[in-house]
Amino acid sequence: MAxxxxxxxxxxxxxxxxxxxxxxxIGRVIPIDPVLAIVGDRAPAQVYARVRAELGxxxxxxxxxxxxxxxxLSGDFGTSVLTTNPVLVDIARYFPATIELATLGTLVxxxxxxxxGVYAAVRAGSLGDQIVRVLGLVGYSVPIFWxxxxxxxxxxxxxxxxxxxxxxxxAYDYYVTPVTGMLLVDxxxxxxxxxxxxxxxxxxxxxxxxxxxxxxxxxxxxxxFMLNELSQEYVVTARVKGLSEARVIWGHxxxxxxxxxxxxxxxxxxxxxxxxxxTETVFAWPGLGTYITSALQSxxxxxxxxxxxxxxxxxxxxxxxxxxxxxxxxxxTRR
Amino acid sequence: MLxxxxxxxxxxxxxxxxxIGPAAAATPADTLVEAWQIDDIISLDPAEIFEIxxxxxxxxxxxxLIGYDIHDVSKVFGVVAEDWTVSEDxxxxxxxxxxxxxxxxxxxxxxxxxxYSLQRAIILDKSPAFIVSQFGLTKDNVKDKIKQTGDYxxxxxxxxxxxxxxxxxxxxxxxxxxxxxxxxxxxxxxGDLGYEWLKTHYAGSGPYSIRDWxxxxxxxxERNPNYSGTAAPLARVIYRHVPETATQRLLLEKGDIxxxxxxxxxxxxxxSANPDVKLAQAAKGTLYYFSLNQKNPTLAKPEVxxxxxxxxxxxxxxxxxxxxxxxxxxxxxxxxxxxxVNDNPYSLDVEKAKALLAKAGLPDGFxxxxxxxxxxxxxxxxxxxxxxxxxxxxxxxxxxxxxxxxLTKYRARTHDIYIGVWGPDYQDPHTNAQTFASNxxxxxxxxxxxxxxxxxxxxxxxxxxxDAAILERDxxxxxxxxxxxxxxxxxxxxxxxxxxxxxxxxxxxxxxxFELGPSFDNNFVAPVSKE
Numbered sequence: 001m002a003x004x005x006x007x008x009x010x011x012x013x014x015x016x017x018x019x020x021x022x023x024x025x026i027g028r029v030i031p032i033d034p035v036l037a038i039v040g041d042r043a044p045a046q047v048y049a050r051v052r053a054e055l056g057x058x059x060x061x062x063x064x065x066x067x068x069x070x071x072x073l074s075g076d077f078g079t080s081v082l083t084t085n086p087v088l089v090d091i092a093r094y095f096p097a098t099i100e101l102a103t104l105g106t107l108v109x110x111x112x113x114x115x116x117g118v119y120a121a122v123r124a125g126s127l128g129d130q131i132v133r134v135l136g137l138v139g140y141s142v143p144i145f146w147x148x149x150x151x152x153x154x155x156x157x158x159x160x161x162x163x164x165x166x167x168x169x170x171a172y173d174y175y176v177t178p179v180t181g182m183l184l185v186d187x188x189x190x191x192x193x194x195x196x197x198x199x200x201x202x203x204x205x206x207x208x209x210x211x212x213x214x215x216x217x218x219x220x221x222x223x224x225f226m227l228n229e230l231s232q233e234y235v236v237t238a239r240v241k242g243l244s245e246a247r248v249i250w251g252h253x254x255x256x257x258x259x260x261x262x263x264x265x266x267x268x269x270x271x272x273x274x275x276x277x278x279t280e281t282v283f284a285w286p287g288l289g290t291y292i293t294s295a296l297q298s299x300x301x302x303x304x305x306x307x308x309x310x311x312x313x314x315x316x317x318x319x320x321x322x323x324x325x326x327x328x329x330x331x332x333t334r335r
Numbered sequence: 336m337l338x339x340x341x342x343x344x345x346x347x348x349x350x351x352x353x354x355i356g357p358a359a360a361a362t363p364a365d366t367l368v369e370a371w372q373i374d375d376i377i378s379l380d381p382a383e384i385f386e387i388x389x390x391x392x393x394x395x396x397x398x399x400l401i402g403y404d405i406h407d408v409s410k411v412f413g414v415v416a417e418d419w420t421v422s423e424d425x426x427x428x429x430x431x432x433x434x435x436x437x438x439x440x441x442x443x444x445x446x447x448x449x450x451y452s453l454q455r456a457i458i459l460d461k462s463p464a465f466i467v468s469q470f471g472l473t474k475d476n477v478k479d480k481i482k483q484t485g486d487y488x489x490x491x492x493x494x495x496x497x498x499x500x501x502x503x504x505x506x507x508x509x510x511x512x513x514x515x516x517x518x519x520x521x522x523x524x525x526g527d528l529g530y531e532w533l534k535t536h537y538a539g540s541g542p543y544s545i546r547d548w549x550x551x552x553x554x555x556x557e558r559n560p561n562y563s564g565t566a567a568p569l570a571r572v573i574y575r576h577v578p579e580t581a582t583q584r585l586l587l588e589k590g591d592i593x594x595x596x597x598x599x600x601x602x603x604x605x606x607s608a609n610p611d612v613k614l615a616q617a618a619k620g621t622l623y624y625f626s627l628n629q630k631n632p633t634l635a636k637p638e639v640x641x642x643x644x645x646x647x648x649x650x651x652x653x654x655x656x657x658x659x660x661x662x663x664x665x666x667x668x669x670x671x672x673x674x675x676v677n678d679n680p681y682s683l684d685v686e687k688a689k690a691l692l693a694k695a696g697l698p699d700g701f702x703x704x705x706x707x708x709x710x711x712x713x714x715x716x717x718x719x720x721x722x723x724x725x726x727x728x729x730x731x732x733x734x735x736x737x738x739x740x741x742l743t744k745y746r747a748r749t750h751d752i753y754i755g756v757w758g759p760d761y762q763d764p765h766t767n768a769q770t771f772a773s774n775x776x777x778x779x780x781x782x783x784x785x786x787x788x789x790x791x792x793x794x795x796x797x798x799x800x801x802d803a804a805i806l807e808r809d810x811x812x813x814x815x816x817x818x819x820x821x822x823x824x825x826x827x828x829x830x831x832x833x834x835x836x837x838x839x840x841x842x843x844x845x846x847x848x849f850e851l852g853p854s855f856d857n858n859f860v861a862p863v864s865k866e
Contacts, residue, residue, distance in 0.1 A: 031736075031740050032737065032739045032740045033743035033746070036739050036742055039462045043462035045781070046460075046782065047460060047461065047462055047465075081377060082374070082551070084377065149581060156585065163591075164582075164591050165577065165582050166575065170362055170363065171362070171366075173553075173555075281579060284575070286549070286552045294374050297737050298739060299739060
């Protein structure tokens, strides 16, 4: 156990250091001048020079990196140029919005994707299977922002089924005090049901979209895992023993396919957490993806590095989680 | 088992869908909601504000000493200042502050606040400080030069007898906003003059106060109950950051917002057909231009500079890409400024351009790069110019980039051609004359980095004229000086000024009194009401 924990810590440390170094170097070689983000286009030369010195970017690269790392170790990720807040404060504010979106998206993707995948595998070659495969292909290859805009046009602009971009209608702003930062949770906790339903009507479309995106992947993988399991001898044995078809599929085959599926679901979750940038842009969703993108465009490197670290840490933690689940589901892997 | 849960899930989803129902499509009656790209905000401190959206927010929340009529920029009047007198030698202005007015905090506005605000801007020395410091004020002398002489009077002393209108226009800019001295001093830390606090807080006396700023998300203004003027009809104004212009249009047509600020020409055309939407527009001081780096020997040839001006189809671009967004304008002073030249001598003339190129020894043209910010309408204009330049054999390779990326290159003088926009810092002609026509030191590490410097264009004679014009106290003579400068720059400079921006906002029809002003900081929301 202690060894496993040690391994976890060292993986985490190595991953983060690697991430930091790469992001840091990229941040310093991109042809964008971070001073401009602060002083603007029209500032006189002496102001420009002073801000440059304040940012420390006149120091050698290794020295800048060293200063950043020692500060980061003590929990100081610096201040964001764009928001003027400490980066940690920003992350605490933007990350929950992304978590809310990605969690619900993964939930939809899993709850719909797995049954669809199982169905497609059981009926391999049938029309239903073809439909599932086309659905998966479309979800996987059509640009997500395009789907987002089309979704907005259809369900928001034309049909009026859902609310538009943003997390809430303007009228409901400021009703809920952020506690977890996840609006659905906070509004329920504070008994603001009206705000809750308004937030639901805003989140439905982006969640459906991300859900579809993750469903496409999960269904495809489920189908191939299940096909593999269904051709195994133990399935034949189970059928010969007279078990019901449902029992064979859901109880035996899916149980065995569940082990690699856990990794698929966790990976899909990680993808939604780090990759929902375009969805966030289309839906004006103030999440971490939007935060890092706008920071990158302004060479706001403290914010970019802080955001990258959070994503990196989440990624490593999710991997460890999938390992743990693996062991839980399949006791053979514990040894 | 699983089928049952699937059934439950489906029925739960159906219930949810029924409960959500149609989206509520109206903004609150006492709130104005504007969708706008506001990711340029980095500070709310008037001594630091220099971006388009923050300048507008400051204009709605802070008062300055002086203001001007947005329908006739030449009419200057006192706001916090009641009146002023200029000394005989022209070097000192004495201001009298209006009595009986209050800040949003309830503190009275006195001469101490005005003096503190100006001194603070100079001492902090942030980006816009030069607008005030160009009158010979420095950190060391500002306390002697800007002096309180009574509870409601103070003097402003300059190093030269500048044209009074020049000084007054500078004092209408956001850097000269009057901040609440008492409130700011309460939040001072380590002698920072309250800078850290005021970056995210508010200490002004305008019709609205700033309640909240969430970066890349929203700015919320609230009616200031202590405002001395007519109280604003609406209780709140919300600027929501909506980066996608297609999304802005959608929100507007659905009634989820009242104003869309960043629509493109086709979107404007589309929404103007909607009876629930109307347009508000105003000519802004912003100019669209491209410029030729004189470090490139080909572009430095006078004939090439002139030929370029004949290789732009100004009218065609104005009718298409810039439709509703701007009009042809070729002088460095925007329409409405003192001395602005409004005749546009250049039009597309490929033969004339070819003759000029042949004279320069380039009958077959040449190849050159253009740094283009990937945003409309800049990209569209760049592509149109690329097409017409090709007609004379000039092959332009467009290098697209993010705004900060292209600007970084421009400031480092490593571009060939740069296409972009320039907006004046204040309403006096000096602001643009200085940047387009003056380049006192063309070395790479020069202290003054004007647009002329960025293009390595040496202007010894023009520079002298720029310096002389700010000392001319006769308005008509001063205007004539700027007219001459513009004609000279139009004819010989590496700047191809093409258009003056028209700002367009699409507004819901039930919104009354929404008007755009000539500058970024006078898009006032205080008169706005709703039916």
